Amino acid sequence: MSITTFKRRTFLAGMAATGGLLAAPHVARAQSYATRPVRIIVQNAAGGSNDTLARFVAPTMEEYLGQPVIVENRPGAAGNIGFHAAMTAKPDGHTLLCSSVAILAAAHTSDNPPGNPVTDLEHITQLADGPFRFAINPANGISNFDEFLAHMRANPGSLRHGTPGFGGNIHLLAEIFKDRAGIDMPAVHYNAVGNILTDLLGNEIQVGITGPHHTKPYIESGQLVPLMTTGPRPDPNFPEIPTAADVGLPDVQDFRNWFGLHAPKNTPQDILDQVYNAAQAALTNPDVVKGIEANNFVVMDTSPAEFAAAMKSEDALYAEAAGLIQG
Secondary structure (H helix, E strand, O other): HHHHHHHHHHHHHHHHHHHHHHHHHHHHHHOOOOOOEEEEEHHHHOOOOHHHHHHHHHHHHHHHHHOOOEEEEEEHHHHHHHHHHHHOOOHHHHHHEEEEOOOHHHHHOOOOOOOOOOOOOOEEEEEEOOOOOOOOOOOOHOOHHHHHHHHHHHHOOOEEEEEOOOOOOHHHHHHHHHHOOOOOEEEEEEEOHHHHHHHOOOOOOOOOOEEEHHHHHHHHHHOEEEEEEEOOOOOOOOOOEEEEEOOOHHHHHOOOOOOOEEOOOOOOOOHHHHHEEEEEEEOOHHHHHHHHHHHHOEEEEHHHHHHHHHHHHHHHHHHHHHHHHHO
């Protein structure tokens, strides 16, 4: 049995033993939380991955807490508008933040970040996790990662990759990748992943680094070739391709496409515990799990301590990567 499976089963057994899954709204009200609607701030416009995930978990959390759980989109300024709104909200559990890993990149590349996401938020749990996948246009005659690396070392700067914005998490991932692999691969910056895919399919750029769902249909049709995936587990769609660890790039492996739930700093521990339990109730709901997995993500159930440690560790990598593009 995996650790993740054990945690979920332990959580369900404990909740069932106390009647928690059924009585949770009454327990929450008796403990004076939640007393009014709970809003989950999302740093992006409707339709993005973290917006989708927040809307997956909100209904079950609503049942658990006994109050409406409303997803509120606060896009803009590389996610800093939503971060600021959550960070400065009253720490009473009625305002939460559903972030993506991009919150770490923005902290190091924004001109005036509103705060430090590692230290200025309470970290409740990671909701879902996925890799970033490297793919190449087959017109370049490269069919696997080893051929790609050999080509780049023999022909520095000959292939270009696309990012969805200067200083974003994918840009910083690419900088660490190039540094650790010892290659030169110029970046072309776009304002949307869709534009990256258009130019990647047309070979205007040769390499794409995206979430797995973006390139999956084009790999299946032979229009793109997968090279490598980040994260701690095999690619969810193409398990035969190597992970970054398989090719000797452990720091690149540590770049993951996660989504997490936070609260304002100094939210009382008993409230944080109830929000965590509400999130776990959602993440053990089969319909929620099915929806998350259909979007090519893996359901997570990290403890607050595990989430906080991951934030700190990954933040150090993003800080190093930001230094690479700034100096």
